[in-house]
Amino acid sequence: MNMVDRLNALDRRWVFLLMGLAVAVPILWIGITGDTFPETPTPAAAAVFKAVEDQPEGTRVLVAFDYDPASAGELQPMATALLHQCAQRKLKIVCIALWPLGGNMAQQTIAEVIRADYPDMREGVDFVNLGFQAGNEGVMKVVLTDFKKAFPVDARGQATADLPILQGVQTVKDFPLLLNVSAGYPGSKEWVQYVVSSSEGKVKMVAGCTGVQSPQMYPYYPGQLAGILGAIKGAAEYESLVNQSIGGDVPPKYREAQRRMAPQLFGHLLMVALIVAGNTLFFMGRKGARA
DSSP, rough: HHHHHHHHHHHHHHHHHHHHHHHHHHHHHHHOOOOOOOOOHHHEEEEEEEEHTTTTTEEEEEEEOOOOOHHHHHHHHHHHHHHHHHHHHEEEEEEEEEETTTHHHHHHHHHHIIIIOOOOOOOOTTTEEEHHHHHTTTHHHHHTTTHHHHSSSSSTTTTTOOOOGGGGSSSSGSSEEEEEEEEESSSSSHHHHEEEEEEEOOOOEEEEEETHHHHGGGTTTTTTEEEEEEEHHHHHHHHHHHHHHHHHHGGGGGGOOOOOHHHHHHHHHHHHHHHHHHHHHHHHHHHHOOO
């Protein structure tokens, strides 16, 4: 049996073992050393960072948590980095959700970022979680005319009309920047179609999406969308920009996307190598058969 025949007859369990090692070794290496691979941000990710960075201190921003724990693997690092940059810039953060568990994801992110690292920020004054509101596109239409009617109370049950952070807010157009983290419907696409397109250019929007949803959103960039983060790769790029701008010793929770990129990188490299090897063996086998 020649070499080509031996490789063609290779037990597929060796391939499974290689994939297991390609994923496990980077995870163990990062866990031991604490190092992560450097990221080169794409223009779309850099645009998200710039959109937040350009907001003057004290600006109100609207953050829509349109995802649940099933998509947190891709999206939670984005949400964490977004709130981290907003808090660092001393922006006033208003969180909402159109997904039933989105309000819980917002509360979790607020606890991990604001309550843990920015204790001077006051709830209701510097940040607030308005929680989940049912209605999908219906809610989006209402916020265009009366924001507090769409969200009459916050997650604590306090009337939004009494919150200092929302004083002067009539419609969604009073938020210069909309940050959306989305896993599907309703999410980024609907925010673009129903809100950004109807805001007469008064609302700038950036979005973070899952890998499945991202291809639907790139046609809107850089028009209706000022920036976009696609899947964990986009999250890692944005995360690196935020961490570099703040500097100092970065806690592990702010490097989660970069940490998750390592096993994905080596897994993809192995898949490419296996595809090339498989095609090479196929054509070598055809050549040998003809001979």
